[in-house]
Amino acid sequence: MSKQIAVKVDDLTVAYNYKPVLWDIDLEIPEGVLMAIVGPNGAGKSTLIKSILGILKPIAGSVSIYDKPYEKQRQLVAYVPQKGSVDWDFPTTALDVVMMGTYGSLGWIKRPGQKQKKAALEALEKVGMLPFKGRQISQLSGGQQQRIFLARALVQNASIYFMDEPFQGVDATTEIAIINILKELRKAGKTVIVVHHDLQTVPEYFDWVTFLNVKKIATGPVKDIFNDDNLTKTYGINYKVSIQE
Amino acid sequence: MSSAQIEIQLIASLVAIACAIPGTFLVLRKMAMISDAISHSILPGIVVGFFITQDLNSPLLILLAALTGIITVVLVEYIQKTGLVKEDTAIGLVFPILFSIGVIMIAKNANDVHLDVDAVLLGELAFAPFDRLIVSGIDVGPKSLWIIGSILIITIGLLFAFFKELKISTFDAGLAASLGFSPAVIHYGLMSVSSITTVGAFDAVGAILVVALMISPAATAYLLTNNLKRMLIYAICFGVFSAISGYWLAHWLDASISGSITTMLGLLFLAVYLFAPNKGVIAVMYREKQQRTEVSLLTFLLHLKNHTEERERHVNHLNEHINWQKVRSKTVLDLALKNNMIKFDKNIVSLTEKGEDFTSQAIDYIITNEDAQIEDMKDDFFLFRG
Numbered sequence: 001m002s003k004q005i006a007v008k009v010d011d012l013t014v015a016y017n018y019k020p021v022l023w024d025i026d027l028e029i030p031e032g033v034l035m036a037i038v039g040p041n042g043a044g045k046s047t048l049i050k051s052i053l054g055i056l057k058p059i060a061g062s063v064s065i066y067d068k069p070y071e072k073q074r075q076l077v078a079y080v081p082q083k084g085s086v087d088w089d090f091p092t093t094a095l096d097v098v099m100m101g102t103y104g105s106l107g108w109i110k111r112p113g114q115k116q117k118k119a120a121l122e123a124l125e126k127v128g129m130l131p132f133k134g135r136q137i138s139q140l141s142g143g144q145q146q147r148i149f150l151a152r153a154l155v156q157n158a159s160i161y162f163m164d165e166p167f168q169g170v171d172a173t174t175e176i177a178i179i180n181i182l183k184e185l186r187k188a189g190k191t192v193i194v195v196h197h198d199l200q201t202v203p204e205y206f207d208w209v210t211f212l213n214v215k216k217i218a219t220g221p222v223k224d225i226f227n228d229d230n231l232t233k234t235y236g237i238n239y240k241v242s243i244q245e
Numbered sequence: 246m247s248s249a250q251i252e253i254q255l256i257a258s259l260v261a262i263a264c265a266i267p268g269t270f271l272v273l274r275k276m277a278m279i280s281d282a283i284s285h286s287i288l289p290g291i292v293v294g295f296f297i298t299q300d301l302n303s304p305l306l307i308l309l310a311a312l313t314g315i316i317t318v319v320l321v322e323y324i325q326k327t328g329l330v331k332e333d334t335a336i337g338l339v340f341p342i343l344f345s346i347g348v349i350m351i352a353k354n355a356n357d358v359h360l361d362v363d364a365v366l367l368g369e370l371a372f373a374p375f376d377r378l379i380v381s382g383i384d385v386g387p388k389s390l391w392i393i394g395s396i397l398i399i400t401i402g403l404l405f406a407f408f409k410e411l412k413i414s415t416f417d418a419g420l421a422a423s424l425g426f427s428p429a430v431i432h433y434g435l436m437s438v439s440s441i442t443t444v445g446a447f448d449a450v451g452a453i454l455v456v457a458l459m460i461s462p463a464a465t466a467y468l469l470t471n472n473l474k475r476m477l478i479y480a481i482c483f484g485v486f487s488a489i490s491g492y493w494l495a496h497w498l499d500a501s502i503s504g505s506i507t508t509m510l511g512l513l514f515l516a517v518y519l520f521a522p523n524k525g526v527i528a529v530m531y532r533e534k535q536q537r538t539e540v541s542l543l544t545f546l547l548h549l550k551n552h553t554e555e556r557e558r559h560v561n562h563l564n565e566h567i568n569w570q571k572v573r574s575k576t577v578l579d580l581a582l583k584n585n586m587i588k589f590d591k592n593i594v595s596l597t598e599k600g601e602d603f604t605s606q607a608i609d610y611i612i613t614n615e616d617a618q619i620e621d622m623k624d625d626f627f628l629f630r631g
């Protein structure tokens with residue numbers, strides 16, 4: 001394959017309190033894929049994303065984004081954290097949360113202005129949340145909160161998107177709306193990496209997959225490696241998933 | 246008012262503002278207890294600083310004591326990181342020890358140190374005007390006014406410069422880190438400001454009032470608004486209001502100023518807790534009652550919509566059929582009539598056009614949860630306000 005490598009992870013080991021939760025991960029994610037990271041609870045999926053984004057400091061190994069360290073490439077990367085990682089009672093509105101996506105391009109001290117507000121409104125429109133722009137975030141449903149997070153990532157206008165369980169607690173309509181936006185991103189040549197729990201939908205939604213459980217089990221095109229063998233290795237029990245063509 | 250009285254109120258107000266700003270972020274970060282820890286553990290810093298400078302208002306003493314505050318935070322985090330104890334336990338382990346070290350240091354040197362534990366905990370605002378700052382022979386005001394004024398100016402400057410960074414790292418530390426706004430830098434920045442404010446204020450108002458002035462106005466403001474900027478402004482107003490009214494309460498009762506200000510803070514919180522328009526206890530109770538009535542109304546309208554036969558819509562029949570007590574039925578009927586949703590025709594009830602529309606719209610909303618179409622109904626009906 002002649003495709004460029006968007007994200008490269010080398011010998012990454014990450015520990016909490018000296019107890020490694022990711023062991024020696026090697027990973028290459030080619031540009032332009034829509035990739036699922038799958039693995040059981042506690043497998044280290046969120047930890048992997050946080051380490052790639054410099055939120056956690058690994059005890060060994062390195063990460064590069066288009067051949068440069070993450071710190072030099074922040075502008076190319078957008079992040080949707082797991083929904084439960086923030087306090088939804090925080091005194092702020094949907095629009096304000098989406099505006100936070102623009103803070104990275106502003107840098108320290110500079111304040112967001114009209115341009116940033118316009119971008120945020122456009123992103124809200126795209127995820128169908130414009131009518132809720134002034135709503136306090138605790139008064140949004142779980143699916144609406146997830147859409148707000150997605151809008152915040154869209155406003156970053158990045159090349160690579162990392163999303164930690166964007167489908168968590170959303171209904172079928174929202175799930176389809178979100179996956180359509182992700183597919184649109186891929187069509188525009190972006191790389192999208194999604195932590196995903198619903199194994200049934202992996203072949204339908206994604207073209208690339210990484211199996212993770214403390215160690216990397218496998219990574220590659222869904223059609224080549226999404227099989228019972230890898231699922232069993234990852235989840236430890238005998239997994240059977242029917243793969244539609 | 247004498248000039249001393251004005252000076253005391255001015256000092257108390259500036260302290261209140263300087264505390265409310267970091268306090269708002271401490272409350273939002275669920276770190277209220279950290280301010281308690283800092284306020285006590287600065288004692289050894291103050292004592293050591295006092296040995297060196299012999300002046301409670303020296304900037305060196307303030308920095309030394311603030312450093313003890315930061316050490317407290319670092320120690321708490323270190324103990325917590327071992328994973329052996331939770332954060333509150335770590336706080337409970339660290340600050341009493343540091344505080345006790347301070348107490349012992351004072352006791353061992355009681356003869357040559359003019360410093361006592363009571364003064365540190367409770368302060369004495371009433372004496373603040375007596376310690377004057379004299380610059381080349383000219384009296385420019387109480388020293389504590391200058392100290393807290395300088396701290397306040399720095400705090401406001403930092404708030405304006407780093408408002409966006411404070412907001413994002415408080416709301417979503419992960420995103421802040423991924424965007425390059427180091428949450429650690431902001432965290433320690435906030436801790437430093439809190440420590441310096443605590444030290445700068447304790448001499449005037451005492452360690453306990455500092456904690457109250459940091460946490461209470463912010464907690465009160467939190468009940469009143471969903472906007473961070475407004476929360477800051479409200480917290481500042483509540484702090485200043487309590488400072489001034491507390492001063493007069495003390496004057497009137499001939500009691501401790503610090504104690505009276507803290508009492509006012511508590512009363513203010515209680516009042517807002519009860520009467521806040523949205524989150525207040527009474528508003529919540531009223532809303533729940535209203536929602537119950539509206540659900541009944543909807544049930545009633547739906548019944549009318551679903552039954553065309555007159556027998557089902559006779560006034561007498563409705564009581565037994567929907568199975569409500571008389572009072573309830575009357576409230577619901579009145580509400581429906583008042584809103585022109587039903588009409589009577591020889592004791593037969595039927596829906597008006599408006600009633601029909603309302604019912605279908607409401608059912609639509611309940612099924613789809615599509616908010617956009619019922620925005621205009623929110624003003625009249627609690628049911629739709631989520």
Ligand SMILES: Nc1ncnc2c1ncn2[C@@H]1O[C@H](COP(=O)(O)OP(=O)(O)OP(=O)(O)O)[C@@H](O)[C@H]1O
Nearest residue numbers: 016017021039040041042043044045046047048082
């Ligand atoms: N802050 C933390 N301190 C200590 N241990 C942690 C911390 N965060 C995660 N862990 C541990 O690290 C391991 C990996 O956690 P991680 O959140 O990466 O899992 P995950 O694959 O994202 O799981 P899930 O599907 O539940 O989101 C788990 O065993 C978890 O208990």
Ligand SMILES: [Mg+2]
Nearest residue numbers: 045046082164
């Ligand atoms: Mg996770």
